[in-house]
Amino acid sequence: MQSTLSADALSLTFAALADPTRRAILARLAQGESSVTELAQPFAISLPAITKHLKVLQRAGLISRGRQAQWRPCKLETAPLRDVSAWVDLYRRQWESRLDRLGEFLQENHPQESNNEG
Amino acid sequence: MQSTLSADALSLTFAALADPTRRAILARLAQGESSVTELAQPFAISLPAITKHLKVLQRAGLISRGRQAQWRPCKLETAPLRDVSAWVDLYRRQWESRLDRLGEFLQENHPQESNNEG
DNA sequence: TGAGAAATTCACCAAATGGTTAATTAACCG
DNA sequence: CGGTTAATTAACCATTTGGTGAATTTCTCA
Numbered sequence: 649m650q651s652t653l654s655a656d657a658l659s660l661t662f663a664a665l666a667d668p669t670r671r672a673i674l675a676r677l678a679q680g681e682s683s684v685t686e687l688a689q690p691f692a693i694s695l696p697a698i699t700k701h702l703k704v705l706q707r708a709g710l711i712s713r714g715r716q717a718q719w720r721p722c723k724l725e726t727a728p729l730r731d732v733s734a735w736v737d738l739y740r741r742q743w744e745s746r747l748d749r750l751g752e753f754l755q756e757n758h759p760q761e762s763n764n765e766g
Numbered sequence: 767m768q769s770t771l772s773a774d775a776l777s778l779t780f781a782a783l784a785d786p787t788r789r790a791i792l793a794r795l796a797q798g799e800s801s802v803t804e805l806a807q808p809f810a811i812s813l814p815a816i817t818k819h820l821k822v823l824q825r826a827g828l829i830s831r832g833r834q835a836q837w838r839p840c841k842l843e844t845a846p847l848r849d850v851s852a853w854v855d856l857y858r859r860q861w862e863s864r865l866d867r868l869g870e871f872l873q874e875n876h877p878q879e880s881n882n883e884g
Numbered sequence: 885t886g887a888g889a890a891a892t893t894c895a896c897c898a899a900a901t902g903g904t905t906a907a908t909t910a911a912c913c914g
Numbered sequence: 915c916g917g918t919t920a921a922t923t924a925a926c927c928a929t930t931t932g933g934t935g936a937a938t939t940t941c942t943c944a
Contacts, residue, residue, distance in 0.1 A: 655786075662784035666777050667932085671853075678860040684891060697933055699892060704931090718890045718941040724861050733854045735789075736847055742796040743842050785902085802921060815903055817922060822901090836911040836920045886944095893938070901930070908923070914916090 657709070658735060661728040664708035669693070670701050674710060677724040684720060775827070776853060779846040782826035787811070788819050792828060795842040802838060 655663070664670055673687055688698040702722060705711045709728045714721045773781075782788055791805055806816040820840060823829045827846045832839045 658789070659784050659786055662780050666780035666784055668774060668777055669932095671776070674857060678857050678864070680864075685889090693932085694934065695891070696893080696935085700932070718939095720891065726858070726861055729854055729858055733851070733858060736851045736854065739792060739796050740844070740847055740851060743844055746796070746798075787902095803919090811902085812904065813921070814905085814923080818902070838921065887942105888944105889942080890940085891938100892940095894936085895934100897932105897934080899931085899933100902928090904925100904927080906924085906926105908921100910920085910922095912917105912919080914918105 657728065658731060660708040661710065661732055664704050664710055665732070667701070667704075670705055673698075673701060673705065673722075674724060677711065677722055681714070681721045681723045684722070687722065775846065776849060778826040779828065779850055782822050782828055783850070785819070785822075788823055791816075791819060791823065791840075792842060795829060795840055799832070799839045799841045802840070805840060 665674075669691060672690065676682060676687060676690075684695065684698060684702065687702075688695055691698065702711065702713075705722075706713060709725055711722045712725050714723065783792075787809060790808065794800060794805060794808075802813065802816060802820065805820075806813055809816065820829065820831075823840075824831060827843055829840045830843050832841065
């Protein structure tokens with residue numbers, strides 16, 4: 649699992665989010681803490697596979713693990729999503745301001761056209 | 767793992783963003799269109815490696831390719847980042863509202879405590 | 885003390901990823 | 915036409931990823 653040079657936090661977070669099973673796990677955890685078997689319930693994969701997904705999420709800081717009796721409950725952690733949000737919004741703002749400037753230019757020169765939206 | 771069944775759009779986008787080289791390429795493209803060799807400039811990897819990164823970005827819909835003479839300029843595309851932003855904000859809102867509710871509860875019971883940011 | 889439940893670790897496998905060099909395609913220019 | 919530049923494709927390699935089943939750890943409880 650461990651790479652020689654550990655990847656940066658943002659890369660770990662994006663990589664962790666790049667799997668639908670893991671996103672579904674996070675969605676479930678957004679509603680509250682949960683045990684591993686409970687989390688595994690909706691999926692057609694083995695428990696060890698779930699454990700691996702949880703390790704990926706934990707390494708990305710997206711969840712933390714607790715311990716009570718033989719359960720290791722998982723809890724959603726907020727910080728990494730905040731970083732992702734910041735990164736995404738930064739670049740959205742950058743290209744949106746570029747498009748705005750282009751839009752203004754087009755407005756000045758071709759008041760008819762109002763194209764956007766891919 | 768599911769190559770025959772192509773992964774969903776959000777997974778493709780997150781996976782594309784999970785590499786620092788690709789994020790740097792996008793950052794560069796946020797300032798305007800660029801050719802491949804120009805994009806490759808800052809990196810210590812070969813041109814074919816850059817081509818592969820561009821394919822990943824294109825498959826995720828994060829860039830589009832043009833064509834003029836022997837150049838294939840790359841352009842940033844906005845739609846997928848909007849989806850990422852929507853997903854992230856949805857879950858941020860979900861757990862933040864949970865934390866808010868917890869905060870209110872704590873307020874009612876321990877008016878001293880005030881929450882802080884990392 | 886030991887059966888059973890929760891979860892992890894182990895050993896393995898196939899496919900995907902990220903990189904390389906060498907060869908090839910596509911367009912320009914003289 | 916031939917040479918040059920831009921970029922891609924091809925073939926290959928090492929590592930990572932996502933999965934499996936079997937064994938093991940850790941805890942509860944009768």
